Amino acid sequence: MKITSTKESSTLADLLTKKGVSRRDFLKFCSAMTATLALPVNYFERVVKAVEQTKKPVLVWLEFQDCAGNTESLLRASTPSISEVVLDVLSVDYHETIMSAAGRQAEEALAMATAEPGSYLVVVEGSIPTKDRGVYCTIGGRTALDIAQEICGNAMATITCGTCSAYGGIPAAAPNPTGAIGVAEAVPGITVINLPGCPMNVTNLTATVVHFLTFGQLPLTDNFGRPLFAYGSRIHDDCERRAHFDAGQFVEAWGDEAHRAGWCLYKMGCKGPATSHNCPVTRWNDQTNWPIGAGHGCVGCSEPNFWDTMTPIYRRLPNVPGLSVEWTADQVGMVVAGAVAGGFALHGLGSFIRNRVEPIERTEVEVGEE
Amino acid sequence: MSVQVAEEKSIEKTGRVYIWEIPVRLTHWTNVACIIILSFTGYYIGNPYISVSPREFYGTYFMGLMRFIHMATAYIFVGSLVVRTYWAFIGGNQWASWRALVPFFTPEGRGKLLNTILYYFFLRRHPPTTLGHNALAGFTYGFIVLLYFTQVLTGFALYGQSDPGGLWWNLTSWLFIFVSNQMVRLIHHLVMWLLIAFAVHHVYSAWLVDTEEANGLMSSIFSGWKFIVPESSESKAKQKVSHQQPDKPGEK
Ligand code: HEM
Ligand code: HEM
Ligand code: SF4
Numbered sequence: 330m331k332i333t334s335t336k337e338s339s340t341l342a343d344l345l346t347k348k349g350v351s352r353r354d355f356l357k358f359c360s361a362m363t364a365t366l367a368l369p370v371n372y373f374e375r376v377v378k379a380v381e382q383t384k385k386p387v388l389v390w391l392e393f394q395d396c397a398g399n400t401e402s403l404l405r406a407s408t409p410s411i412s413e414v415v416l417d418v419l420s421v422d423y424h425e426t427i428m429s430a431a432g433r434q435a436e437e438a439l440a441m442a443t444a445e446p447g448s449y450l451v452v453v454e455g456s457i458p459t460k461d462r463g464v465y466c467t468i469g470g471r472t473a474l475d476i477a478q479e480i481c482g483n484a485m486a487t488i489t490c491g492t493c494s495a496y497g498g499i500p501a502a503a504p505n506p507t508g509a510i511g512v513a514e515a516v517p518g519i520t521v522i523n524l525p526g527c528p529m530n531v532t533n534l535t536a537t538v539v540h541f542l543t544f545g546q547l548p549l550t551d552n553f554g555r556p557l558f559a560y561g562s563r564i565h566d567d568c569e570r571r572a573h574f575d576a577g578q579f580v581e582a583w584g585d586e587a588h589r590a591g592w593c594l595y596k597m598g599c600k601g602p603a604t605s606h607n608c609p610v611t612r613w614n615d616q617t618n619w620p621i622g623a624g625h626g627c628v629g630c631s632e633p634n635f636w637d638t639m640t641p642i643y644r645r646l647p648n649v650p651g652l653s654v655e656w657t658a659d660q661v662g663m664v665v666a667g668a669v670a671g672g673f674a675l676h677g678l679g680s681f682i683r684n685r686v687e688p689i690e691r692t693e694v695e696v697g698e699e
Numbered sequence: 700m701s702v703q704v705a706e707e708k709s710i711e712k713t714g715r716v717y718i719w720e721i722p723v724r725l726t727h728w729t730n731v732a733c734i735i736i737l738s739f740t741g742y743y744i745g746n747p748y749i750s751v752s753p754r755e756f757y758g759t760y761f762m763g764l765m766r767f768i769h770m771a772t773a774y775i776f777v778g779s780l781v782v783r784t785y786w787a788f789i790g791g792n793q794w795a796s797w798r799a800l801v802p803f804f805t806p807e808g809r810g811k812l813l814n815t816i817l818y819y820f821f822l823r824r825h826p827p828t829t830l831g832h833n834a835l836a837g838f839t840y841g842f843i844v845l846l847y848f849t850q851v852l853t854g855f856a857l858y859g860q861s862d863p864g865g866l867w868w869n870l871t872s873w874l875f876i877f878v879s880n881q882m883v884r885l886i887h888h889l890v891m892w893l894l895i896a897f898a899v900h901h902v903y904s905a906w907l908v909d910t911e912e913a914n915g916l917m918s919s920i921f922s923g924w925k926f927i928v929p930e931s932s933e934s935k936a937k938q939k940v941s942h943q944q945p946d947k948p949g950e951k
Contacts, residue, residue: 577761638879662892
């Protein structure tokens with residue numbers, strides 16, 4: 330089997346034409362990208378130019394401790410979207426799940442694509458185990474950590490797709506048996522942009538790549554290395570059910586009248602108020618719908634350590650550390666306040682008794698008035 | 700401390716002394732009002748027990764209103780804390796000073812702390828005489844002030860999230876690097892209960908000390924004046940030596 334050469338000279342525009350993408354669709358795609366990146370309209374032409382003139386940059390897609398959910402997210406759009414085509418064109422060089430090469434051929438493809446340091450982009454999916462010298466994930470006899478250090482270490486930039494590669498994700502949930510961590514932690518000092526989410530949204534991946542092509546650098550990020558264009562505002566603030574939240578209209582039980590009427594899922598444990606992501610705007614499966622739109626609360630999947638910090642999924646607040654899950658924060662608080670009240674009630678009784686047994690002597694005093 | 704000597708003289712004459720200046724009393728009652736409002740609205744935000752139907756009289760912006768009241772009151776609360784902090788460091792008298800909140804820094808303070816604890820455990824008939832906060836109360840207020848600032852920090856951190864890049868977001872978003880978002884909420888929620896627990900203890904103790912010591916403690920937070928009962932001011936000199944009440948020498 331012949332492995333596609335990475336040094337083709339045709340531009341992305343040529344490749345898209347070959348794939349049967351019309352000029353009109355291409356422009357639609359570019360305007361969608363401009364909007365996703367929250368760029369002013371006059372950047373549109375710049376985006377178009379950058380994307381069409383790009384010499385297919387090399388992009389390799391590594392998978393470690395993952396469920397291939399991000400790959401699924403990429404591939405399972407209901408109709409083949411243009412971003413899928415763009416990414417497909419970009420990522421031909423190495424992608425374990427979708428490439429036809431296997432074994433040695435696959436290894437060769439990776440070696441070829443990454444031969445020249447600083448010439449390629451890496452997408453990583455899945456966390457990197459570090460316990461027991463990383464034996465819990467090995468590919469071709471090498472540990473994930475080893476591969477990441479080499480491939481990500483020499484890349485132009487690394488894009489982590491999904492919460493696992495960004496922060497360790499589900500494999501890193503307590504008690505984290507494999508010592509899983511994200512790429513930025515595993516290979517310190519490299520250029521990484523995080524696209525967490527379970528899975529990440531393909532639109533954001535494409536937009537990040539387009540930003541890179543247009544400006545030659547990665548978009549601005551927040552404290553957790555996430556691009557602001559996609560993670561800059563809270564789900565709760567863009568949510569279509571927000572009017573019901575502000576009104577005080579809440580779903581009380583699954584399937585109740587309020588649920589059927591599309592009221593706010595706050596009391597069902599929705600973590601929209603704690604989560605930054607553009608799901609309400611970008612949506613999923615070709616902008617068809619998204620979790621809250623489908624009637625389930627947000628689980629906060631794009632936040633670091635979400636499996637530990639956002640649970641219980643169907644309760645608003647986490648469990649009080651050290652107490653059994655049966656205790657809600659309010660119950661704990663009421664017990665504390667009640668115990669104090671009880672304690673001092675007893676103290677009051679004690680004082681009363683003492684004052685009977687041993688009355689306070691009061692001396693009459695004359696107080697000079699001013 | 701010459702100030703204290705002069706004061707003790709005036710106390711002996713009139714039996715009363717002006718302790719709580721206006722800013723102290725004003726911020727105390729502002730805080731009380733704010734905490735009551737913040738607790739009611741905060742509890743509703745945390746657990747919206749009233750679900751509103753569009754036909755009801757409180758309209759279709761009930762949670763919005765609760766949150767608005769919570770945030771607006773929060774600003775007043777912060778204003779009050781700023782005034783009180785200024786008064787503790789710069790403006791206020793010796794009893795309003797921040798030193799009252801850390802009695803354990805001086806040997807005398809530690810002695811009084813211990814004796815007040817003994818008093819609460821019925822092991823001592825009277826608490827040590829004090830003009831300002833008694834040592835244990837001061838220590839408790841120190842803890843309460845920490846809780847106040849915890850509420851302000853966590854509250855504004857939660858508030859700032861609705862406006863990324865805004866003032867509060869810039870000032871507080873570093874918090875989420877150390878504490879997860881949900882944990883910040885839990886802390887904000889639990890501290891409310893700690894403050895409620897404190898309020899229970901606080902009002903009881905104010906009443907207890909007021910009735911047992913007859914020093915006008917309760918009214919002092921309205922008027923600013925406290926009374927020194929000669930009995931206790933006499934024993935004061937002895938107390939300084941022995942930290943004990945003369946009428947109860949045989950205590951355990
Ligand atoms: C003594 C003072 C305060 C008390 C007792 C209090 C109490 C509460 C409680 C119980 C909640 C619900 C928490 C939950 O279950 O998620 C809450 C929410 C909140 N509080 Fe406070 N709070 C206080 C001060 C403040 C301050 C100073 C601010 C500053 C702006 C603030 C801002 C907020 C915000 C933004 C929320 C969350 C609202 C939301 O998620 O929509 N609070 N507060
Ligand atoms: C009916 C209600 C209340 C009464 C009669 C009352 C009475 C008093 C009195 C007499 C003092 C000063 C004397 C001392 O103990 O050293 C004081 C100080 C204080 N109280 Fe209250 N209190 C009330 C409610 C509250 C509440 C609800 C809170 C807060 C949750 C609170 C917080 C404080 C604090 C922090 C101080 C120290 C004041 C300062 O140095 O600025 N109080 N209160
Ligand atoms: S459903 Fe969730 S995100 Fe939407 S308004 Fe309600 S709490 Fe906020």
